[in-house]
Amino acid sequence: MYHPDQIEPKWQKKWADDGLYHADIDPEKPKFYALTMLPYPSGDLHIGHWYAMTPSDARARFKRMQGYNVLFPIGFDAFGLPAENAAIQRGIHPKSWTYSNIENMRRQLKSMGAMFDWRREAISADPSYYRWTQWFFIQFFKNNLAYRKEAAVDFCPNCNTTLAREQVQGEDRHCERCGTPVIKKNLTQWFFRTTNYAEELLDFSDMDWPEQVQTLQTNWINRSEGASVIFKTEQGDQIEVFTTRPDTLWGATFMVLAPEHPLVSKITTPEQQTEVAAYREQAEHMGDIQRESTDREKTGVFTGGYAINPVNNERIPIWIADYVLMGYGTGAIMAVPAHDQRDFEFAQKYALPIVVVIQPSDVAPIHLDEMDAAVPASGEMVNSGPLTGTPGEQAFDQAVAYIQQKGVGERAVNYRLRDWLISRQRYWGAPIPIVHCPHCGPVAVPDDELPVELPEDVEWLPTGESPLKLHPTWRNTTCPQCGGPAERETDTMDTFMCSSWYHLRYLSPDYDQYPFDPAEYDYWMPVDTYTGGIEHATMHLIYTRFFHKACRDLGITKGKEPMRQLRNQGMVLGEDNEKMSKSRGNVVSPDDLVQAYGADTVRAYLMFFARWELGAPWNSSGIEGSVRWLRKVWYTFLEPARNSQSANPEILRTVRRKVHQTLESVTRDFETLGFNTVVSGLMELLNELNTAKSAGAFGTEAWAEAESLYLRMLAPICPHIAEELWERTGHAYSIHDQAWPEVDEEAAKEDEITLIIQVNGKLRDRLTVPVNISADEAKVAALASENVQPFLEGGEPKKVIYVPGRLVNIVV
RNA sequence: GGGGCAGUGGCGGAAUGGCAGACGCAACGGACUUAAAAUCCGUCGGUAGUAGUACCGUGUGGGUUCGACUCCCACCUGCCCUACCA
Known part of the structure; x- marks a missing residue:
């Protein structure tokens, strides 16, 4: 009988005692740095942690069997607010709260049977770790x-x-x-x-x-190309604006500054003083949510000051309005009401002048008195002094050239990305x-x-x-x-500062001369496969890239990027299809599952039940399928058959073919992190093997090969049962030190194929034919098919398409 | 408003442009059992038919192609990101 509760702790202990998964520099071997995002020690390992980590572990194990020297480390992102909240609410010191959680989570992580090299564990709250976090800050x-x-x-x-x-x-x-x-x-x-x-x-x-x-990072950084233009106030102060539409400069009929803009008090005339002060006061006290809500009617006040439009020397009023944000661009804009909807609304409300300077070819000639919205499209420049008549495609470049030549502005690029605020008012x-x-x-x-x-x-x-x-x-x-x-x-x-460089601390967590041992860095970096949730796309994953590049410029790190390949797993939802949470009562506990089914079953199910990158709701009866599979694996290889060694060569040939075909697909799917089809492929093969077993294949040479390959393919997914069966079937310890098998192309080849016969693309017949059938033979066979005849209506087919090894399509 | 992803049986999902629904769950029928569990065998997209089989079927509508779940266009629905971004 298969008793995971007996074999799993046994092997976990032996692997740990033997240091089986220790990863040390070995110049003879190609390295592979597999990294899974480090957990926050919240107290309990969530099924989501298992979902993130066990497939990553399986992939790392696969790479290891392929002959790579694999580093797969783990640690804890141990600083953070929950610890402090526990201190405030329950009087527990954050340090003891955190470290006792870590102890519990270590136990839980070990129950996964993952190949973590625990010697490399790093905890960001250890003084020996944050000493270097501080060192980076100082650099x-x-x-x-x-x-x-x-x-x-x-x-x-x-x-x-x-x-x-x-x-x-x-x-x-x-x-x-x-x-x-x-x-x-x-x-x-x-x-x-x-x-x-x-x-x-x-x-x-x-x-x-x-x-x-x-895409998420690109949108977050949000690069926009345009021009930076200097406007001057009548007193001679410069106001720089950024615009993506320099071609509309001649239509700039007023300027708007953010209420917080530093020049506001200087520009404001004595008569406007009270009104401006009141507006600034109001803007300051209004929440951001209110202020940034798009549907709110635009408001603003006139400062009394004027600027000079640098392209046409028009005198234009300067307003302040809270739709202009101090945090973006320069906190000041040139307003082109004819071609920008926001400016248009503002101009209408406050009766400011509107001048049309762009006439798109696919828009009827624009008349000021008929306008009820801005025309944001690009098009031929009109009413634009020397540039009048410039066609739409050239407008941007011509306008930039013009302001550059006049010395009032230049081509500029603006980003939405802000500098990273790292101060936290916490302990x-x-x-x-x-x-x-x-x-x-x-x-x-x-x-x-x-x-x-x-x-x-x-x-x-x-x-x-x-x-x-x-x-x-x-x-x-x-x-x-x-x-x-x-x-x-x-x-x-x-x-996020701590987690921006933890992949470097794993390399040498005890090293005290530098954040990492340079020899370890040179061997292991960059990370080959990094896995984790997509929720970090615009946080951790931007920060860590920035960190790496900044350090590279300081001569600390090398190379363009810290992580070569990234893959995101999805989320396991509760059975009710909602996000798991204690308050909803839909949380699935991995500890309970391990107790009920064993870690191997949980691992197998997590890899099988959904596409890894998408995730899916949990299904508590679905796991039964994985239990059955492993039980079946157990008796398939351990229970001898009565009719051992009685199979005919045909059966044995089929066994070898299926085994090597599966090896081919499993290898490919492991490579691409297609874990669900790795498992389904192995399930399918097991069914085939059992058919062959009842036909007398057990005990044959082909069976021995099948057994050896099957267990090795199983090893990355279910490391314990694979090790146990490997031992019980008489192989030498450890299966995890075995090489990943090579596909025998000859054995995998089909002798016969099922040729699909279509008429006008519709399936009409299937013929079993030799694999090396010629095109002509295939066509003849297809046309001879009884199921095809009625569709020919005695006539000649228009066209016959033969796809070698696949199908014949007859067009009539 | 802008951008992205997804949509296939009751459910999770499979399918280098070439047999749609592999594999598994659930369900149903049967074997074994005093009984249950476990295990094994079978059925399992829809409609018609005893059946061979035929027709329909991968969100909707078009297109490309000998052939489309797959590629292109438009739309619908759901989820995610973003948003007075100048």
């Missing part, structure tokens, strides 16, 4: 990739911390972690210059990443290693004083303030530069 700081500025930033009132732009999501602009709508706050925060890399981050060449992730994170000195300003903590350790004796007060700020002594220090009294930065780093 960025010293090289002007980290800077501090005051800005209106997103703040989660529930988590009591600022967030990066990427961590604010959805229409209601809610916090990525807790779902609370964020508010804007003016704060001085640390940023990384991700925007320096905007252009490079758009380049996905030589990367095998899903189209969807490329449980890596402290930002900066000392604020009243004389020297912000000064980096010297390398030999790293890590800046988190003090453990902190108090939890429900004030929303970081305990680091409230700590009586920790803040006080001396300036590393001048030696005078100074204060430590009390903000910690975004945990």
Whole structure:
């Protein structure tokens, strides 16, 4: 009988004792770095973790059997808010909460039977880890990739911390972690210059990443081509604007600044002072959700000031309006009401002039008094001074050339991507290693004083303030530069900073000279296959790419990208087709499943029940199929047959053919991460083998080969049962050290094929013919078919198409 | 408003432009059993027919092709991302 509860712990212990999955540098072997996104130690391993990790493990095991030296590490993204919330709510220290969770999750992870090399485990909350997170920060700081500025930033009132732009999501602009709508706050925060890399981050060449992730990142970065144009106020101040439509410059009849624009107070005339101040006040207090809602009627006020349109020297009024955002572009726009809907609405409401300067050829001649909407299309330039008459296709380039020649602007590219805000006003994170000195300003903590350790004796007060700020002594220090009294930065780093480089720490988690051992780096990097959820497309996956490129420019890392191939798994939903959650009561516990069925069954089912990249709702009866399969595997190979060795050569030939055909498809599907068809292929083969077994194939040479190949193909998916059967069928330990079998092309070949006979593309007959049938023979056979005759109606076919080895299509 | 992905039996899914529904779940019928579980055998897209078989069928409508689940165009539905982005 198959008893997974007996064999699984036994083999897990033996593999661990033998160090079977230790991955060490071996220059003789090609390397393969397989990486699965590291989990947050929330306390319990979710079925989603199993869904993410066990297929990745199977793929890594497959690569290992193919002869690669495979590194498949694991660790914990151990800093973060839930730990701190547990501290506030239940009085448990985040450290003990986190580390006891890690202990439990380690046990759960080990129950998977995955080939993790535990010697390489890295925990981002260990001082030996975050010492280097801090070290990276300092490298960025010293090289002007980290800077501090005051800005209106997103703040989660529930988590009591600022967030990066990427961590604010959805229409209601809610916090990525807790779902609370964020508010804007003016704060001085640390940023990384991700925007320096905007252009490079758009380049996905030589990367095998899903189209969807490329699209998400490309849209997130949102490159737009246009021109930057300098307008001057009547007092001579410059106002720079970005426009994607330089060809509409002659139609710019007013300017709009964001209410927060620094020039507003200077431009505003005394008469307009009160109104402008009131509007700015109102804009400041209005939530972002309200302010950014598109359907709200546009509002604004006149500043009293005027600018000069640099192409036609027209005097145009300067307004402020909250539909212009300080955070995008320059916070100022030239308004072209005739050709931009927003500007059009604004101009209508406030009776501002509208001038048509573009006449698209497929639009009836535009008359000002008949306009009820802007005409955003491009077309021939009209009313545009020297450029009047320029055809639509040339308008953009001609306009840019014109402003460049006049020295009032130039071609420009703008991105929506913002710099990465990394300050968090929380305790449980890596402290930002900066000392604020009243004389020297912000000064980096010297390398030999790293890590800046988190003090453990902190108090939890429900004030929303970081305990680091409230700590009586920790803040006080001396300036590393001048030696005078100074204060430590009390903000910690975004945990995405920790996870931007964990793949490097896995290489040498105990190394203390550098973030990683360069020898390990040179051997293992880049990551060959990276797997994880698509929800990280515009967060972690952008950050880690930025991090790699920034480090490359500092001489720390090498190569263009950190991860060569990326694959995303889908999500396992509850049986009710809803996202699993405790409150819905639809959570599936992997611990319970392992207890009931064994890890191998859970692994097999997770790989079989859905397309991995799509995921599907859980089906608790579906897992029965995987249980039955493994039970069947067990007795197929272990229970001798009464009629052993009595099969005829025909049967044995068929056995060999099926085995090698399956090996071919399984190999291909493992390569492409098509796990569901790997499993179904093996199920199918097992059915065939049982047919052959009842026909007397058991105990033959062909059977022995089938057994050996079957178990090896099974090994990556169900490592325990494969090892057990490998031993029980008399093979030497360990199956996981065996080579992936080679396909015997000769054995896989078919002798006969089923030739499909179609008439006008419709199936009419199937003929069994020799595989090497000639085209003429095939056509003759097809035309002779009884099922075809009635359709010929005695006449000659118009055309007969023969697809070698497949079909004959008769066109009548 | 913009962009992306998906749509195949009761369900999950399979199918280099060439036999639609492999494999599995559920369901139904049968064998074994005192009984149950386990296991085994069989049926399982729709309509008509005892049957051979015929017709219909991969969200809808067109197109390309000897031939379309697959490629192209338009649309519908669902999900995801994004959004006064200048």
